[in-house]
Amino acid sequence: MESQKPKSTIDFKLTPKAKSTSLLLLRHCILDKMPQNYGSTDLAKAQVLLNAYRYQYYRAITAQPENRRAYTYALNCPPSGFNALPKTKTCKNPKVCPWCFVRLRLVKAYRALLAVPVSAREGYQVVAWGRVTLNDEKLPFLRSNYGPHTWCEALVTVQMVVPFVNENVPQGQPKVQLCHSGIQIIPKDCEISKELNRYCIRPALKGKMFGKVTHDNIIKAMVAVLRLEWMALYRPHNLDAFEGLVNGFKRSQLIRISPYKADTADTAV
Ligand SMILES: [Zn+2]
Structure with a gap:
């Protein structure tokens, strides 16, 4: 049985923004992962996602009425x-x-990767890697001074840890796992799989190359390691995982960027 829709839900009038980086990233990394029968336009899919997200908050309010105020604000996020x-x-x-x-995550990552000026992109490529880890005490981030950033002599490295609901875990195991992803701009002749294949990295990272440093290739790389099934988080039987995530990882920085520095290429000569 669905929970009651609170009166304070805002009925948005939504119009897609023209030439919007946010819309581009929303479409490729989130909406495209939704089943086809949810509609064919960005707007139709976003409405389905908005409803699913809101209904999970309604259920959370029903379960914990004391959080009604905070949760009502959250479900009215534009x-x-x-x-x-x-x-x-x-x-x-x-x-x-x-x-x-x-x-707060995708746009930030995209901008950090595109911060490499066109004049400095020659001889470099876009790569991405990822792995799934258990949600235990320690976050799986790799160090910026001893990790893929230095091993590959990257111009930029973006790392993200995304807690997500994995509905395929064996019964009895925690449903929330961590997707640890990285996107980098590294020299063309750097073999990413060789660099990542080190015994100190467990579980292992799977890397892939995406070619020249262009807008399109950066998006492709992000899609490869950051496209998760968001609808799973909003299914009624995953309310416990949702509530855990609403309040979890409060003090954790889940995106870490080793940014482009104009003099990196010069000093490497
Ligand atoms: Zn929000």
Whole structure:
């Protein structure tokens, strides 16, 4: 049985933003992973996602009425990539909110990778790697001074840890796992799989190359390691995992960027 829709839900009027980086990233990394029968346009899919996200918050409010106020604010977070009217505040919780995941994680990563000026891109390529780890005490981030960033002599390295619901885990095991992903700009002649194949990295990272440093290839690389099934998080039987994520990882920095520095290439000569 579905929970009651609270009166304070805002009915957004959504219009896709033209030439929006947010919409591009939302489409490729989130909406494209949704089943085809949810609609063929960005708007139709975003509406389905918005409803699913909201219904999970309604269920959370029913389970914990004391959180009604905070959760009502969160469920009225405006979808990214669209002009949403009336205007509301963002919830700033990218662990459960797909709109804030786009704003605070994907856009940030994309901009950091594109920060390499066109004149410095010659001789470099885009690569991505990833792995799934258990959600235990320690986050699986690799160090910027001893890890893929230095091993590959990268111009930029973006690492992200995304907690997600994996519905395929064997029964009895925790459903929330961590997707650890990296996207880098590294020299063309660097063999990513060879560099990542070190005994100190367990579980192992799987790497893939995407060619020249272009907008399109950066998006392809992000899709390869960051496209997760967000709808799983909003299924009624995953309410416990959702509630855990709403309040979890409070003090953790889940995106880490080793940014482009203009003099990196010069000093390497
Ligand atoms: Zn949000």
